[in-house]
Amino acid sequence: MTNILLIIFIISLLYFAIANRLMTYVKIIALQGVILFGVAFIELLEINVINLILILLETIIVKAVMIPAFMSYVIRKNKITREAEPFLPNFLSLIIVTGIIIGTFIIASFIDDPNLHKIYFVTALSALFCGFFFISSRRKIITHVICYVIIENGVVILSLAVGNEMPMLVNLGILLDVFVSVFLLGIFINKIGDVMGEGDVGSLNRLKD
Amino acid sequence: MIIGYLTGSLLLALLLFLNRNDIVNKLLIAAFLLFQCVFTCYEFLHKGTTESYFFKPDALAILLVSTLTIISIPVLTHRYDYIYPEHDNPRVRGIYYGATVLLIMALTAAYLSSHVAVTWIFVEITTLASAALIFHRRNAGSIEATWKYIFVCSISLVLVFIGILFLSIAVSDAHDDSLYYNSLLNLAPHLKTSWLRLAFIFIFIGYTAKLGLVPMYTAGIDAKDKAPAPSAALFSSVLMNVGFTGIFRFYQIVARTSLHHWADQVMMVAAILSVFVATVYMLKVKNIKRMLAYSSIEHMGIVVIGLAAGGIGYYFALLHLILHSFAKSSFFLQVGHLYKTYKTKNIYYLGQYFHYNVAGAVFILLAFLFITAMPPSGLFISELYIFKALVDARYLYILIPVLILLTIIIWAMGKNIFKILFIPPVSLPEDPEGKVSRWETVSQYFLLGLVVYLGLNPPAEFVTLINETIHSLIL
Numbered sequence: 222m223t224n225i226l227l228i229i230f231i232i233s234l235l236y237f238a239i240a241n242r243l244m245t246y247v248k249i250i251a252l253q254g255v256i257l258f259g260v261a262f263i264e265l266l267e268i269n270v271i272n273l274i275l276i277l278l279e280t281i282i283v284k285a286v287m288i289p290a291f292m293s294y295v296i297r298k299n300k301i302t303r304e305a306e307p308f309l310p311n312f313l314s315l316i317i318v319t320g321i322i323i324g325t326f327i328i329a330s331f332i333d334d335p336n337l338h339k340i341y342f343v344t345a346l347s348a349l350f351c352g353f354f355f356i357s358s359r360r361k362i363i364t365h366v367i368c369y370v371i372i373e374n375g376v377v378i379l380s381l382a383v384g385n386e387m388p389m390l391v392n393l394g395i396l397l398d399v400f401v402s403v404f405l406l407g408i409f410i411n412k413i414g415d416v417m418g419e420g421d422v423g424s425l426n427r428l429k430d
Numbered sequence: 431m432i433i434g435y436l437t438g439s440l441l442l443a444l445l446l447f448l449n450r451n452d453i454v455n456k457l458l459i460a461a462f463l464l465f466q467c468v469f470t471c472y473e474f475l476h477k478g479t480t481e482s483y484f485f486k487p488d489a490l491a492i493l494l495v496s497t498l499t500i501i502s503i504p505v506l507t508h509r510y511d512y513i514y515p516e517h518d519n520p521r522v523r524g525i526y527y528g529a530t531v532l533l534i535m536a537l538t539a540a541y542l543s544s545h546v547a548v549t550w551i552f553v554e555i556t557t558l559a560s561a562a563l564i565f566h567r568r569n570a571g572s573i574e575a576t577w578k579y580i581f582v583c584s585i586s587l588v589l590v591f592i593g594i595l596f597l598s599i600a601v602s603d604a605h606d607d608s609l610y611y612n613s614l615l616n617l618a619p620h621l622k623t624s625w626l627r628l629a630f631i632f633i634f635i636g637y638t639a640k641l642g643l644v645p646m647y648t649a650g651i652d653a654k655d656k657a658p659a660p661s662a663a664l665f666s667s668v669l670m671n672v673g674f675t676g677i678f679r680f681y682q683i684v685a686r687t688s689l690h691h692w693a694d695q696v697m698m699v700a701a702i703l704s705v706f707v708a709t710v711y712m713l714k715v716k717n718i719k720r721m722l723a724y725s726s727i728e729h730m731g732i733v734v735i736g737l738a739a740g741g742i743g744y745y746f747a748l749l750h751l752i753l754h755s756f757a758k759s760s761f762f763l764q765v766g767h768l769y770k771t772y773k774t775k776n777i778y779y780l781g782q783y784f785h786y787n788v789a790g791a792v793f794i795l796l797a798f799l800f801i802t803a804m805p806p807s808g809l810f811i812s813e814l815y816i817f818k819a820l821v822d823a824r825y826l827y828i829l830i831p832v833l834i835l836l837t838i839i840i841w842a843m844g845k846n847i848f849k850i851l852f853i854p855p856v857s858l859p860e861d862p863e864g865k866v867s868r869w870e871t872v873s874q875y876f877l878l879g880l881v882v883y884l885g886l887n888p889p890a891e892f893v894t895l896i897n898e899t900i901h902s903l904i905l
Binding site: 334337349362365369372373376379380383391394395398401402405406409412413416417425427428430 | 545547548550551554555557558561565569570571573574575576577578580581584585588591592595598599622625652655656711714715716717720
């Protein structure tokens with residue numbers, strides 16, 4: 222079951238590469254949030270209320286509902302055009318993302334560690350590298366935040382792969398930090414939209430030597 | 431006590447944020463400074479006792495917290511009306527002081543933390559608090575700087591977190607207390623080196639965003655340029671120290687494994703590239719705050735070179751870090767006065783500072799000599815011994831290019847500083863209100879005095895603390 226979910230997660234990365242509209246991007250991160258919940262729920266060794274609430278909070282409420290809702294609010298408020306307008310054609314993106322996924326499979330095949338689930342490792346690394354690739358190949362600032370969320374999702378999967386539980390408080394602190402930074406980034410997109418009129422990375426070129 | 435400190439400072443930050451009254455604001459700041467001093471003394475007296483599971487004041491933490499407390503006094507008492515008077519309204523002031531207090535709190539907690547992930551959490555909070563400070567001026571430039579700073583730091587801290595996850599794979603017998611620095615130090619020889627290598631790469635690259643070394647230094651430059659002068663003083667000293675803490679504590683662990691030599695090489699490459707980048711930009715930079723920011727990059731490069739060289743390099747790297755904090759923060763505070771006088775940061779429009787503010791001009795002359803490590807600056811001692819460590823470790827082929835680069839930096843910086851002090855500016859500032867009281871400069875002279883005192887005649891307690899910090903590396 223987890224394998225199927227993780228494969229869907231990887232497919233969502235491929236879909237991200239060819240998607241045209243910003244709202245599709247937002248829906249993809251919402252879907253990834255739901256997948257994360259599924260994976261974390263199956264991985265739970267013992268079901269107790271506190272663990273369940275924490276996972277629900279982290280995946281469904283924050284990642285699948287609040288962040289996507291906030292992102293679509295930012296898109297609407299700043300009247301960002303709905304096309305994603307990447308630097309690269311979609312076909313090329315698709316090939317590169319496929320290449321990244323194959324590359325991570327090859328990397329994972331070299332690792333020989335009984336403590337590590339390989340499929341998790343592949344998914345996490347793919348999300349990480351694809352996130353960096355999307356950041357460098359997309360023009361709009363809002364897509365950078367969405368890609369940051371994808372990288373974060375990859376990190377959550379990696380932390381499940383490791384299977385080494387962090388103390389509860391630490392988990393909560395990490396969750397809060399990530400949420401606040403996404404929130405702040407969104408606020409500053411609004412500010413950039415107010416002052417510079419467009420959410421394009423090309424407008425951020427004032428500071429240089 | 432640490433929980434009390436965290437809640438107390440949070441409460442004070444909240445009150446500062448909500449308060450609109452000028453006098454109450456000053457009282458609250460005085461209360462926070464008193465609180466911070468008392469807390470520092472408390473931690474000093476309780477060295478080595480674990481508090482609330484995650485915090486432990488060891489020698490490094492005490493050194494850095496004391497540095498932070500000393501610097502935070504002039505930073506918080508720096509006259510607020512010198513910072514962009516055109517935007518002086520109580521709400522903006524509340525955000526400014528609230529965020530500064532929050533930043534100081536997060537830095538203190540990050541120094542004191544004894545758990546890898548807890549350090550991470552508080553470093554992330556420093557990013558969020560600094561964002562409010564960089565945004566203080568609310569114009570297009572500061573929005574851009576804030577955006578870049580949050581984004582680059584968030585991505586870098588994700589890298590650090592991935593490094594922490596790899597580290598926990600490297601610890602094969604996973605149990606709850608395995609990610610404390612102390613237990614990691616004991617486990618170090620049994621860690622799996624392949625994972626540890628990956629973890630070091632990720633954690634090192636991630637924390638360079640805070641420390642200001644080559645891969646991720648860029649956002650920090652914009653931040654120091656756009657933030658108000660007192661905040662830039664914090665960013666270029668204590669905020670860089672927090673990146674150093676993250677790297678140093680992990681380096682201590684790696685130094686106990688077979689990867690020690692490899693880690694030294696990685697750090698050496700990053701450090702030399704940093705000094706090189708700093709030199710290149712110093713030659714063309716036209717903004718005094720950016721010039722000082724690049725100078726910080728250079729000094730952090732020297733600190734990491736000292737660490738990588740080993741031997742006596744460890745001791746003097748730490749000494750250099752602390753002395754640089756005092757020297758650079760005082761210089762940034764003086765830039766606040768400079769900006770008050772000229773209303774610009776562009777070196778082209780600055781000049782003949784002696785004519786406007788004698789105390790400040792003398793200070794800039796002295797601070798220039800101190801920053802470029804001329805005697806009697808304590809930085810002279812630390813740099814000299816770091817170079818000696820390089821010779822001892824047979825790194826002559828590194829020492830010579832670094833010395834050439836440093837000479838170029840001294841020339842580039844001197845050219846700009848003497849222009850500010852002696853050559854008449856293109857257009858004279860006509861605003862007579864820009865007069866700065868000479869009493870405002872006293873705290874800056876005091877910080878420079880500390881650089882001489884700690885460098886030439888360090889008190890025994892200070893030496894013991896540094897020696898305890900590097901104890902595990904020397905063994």
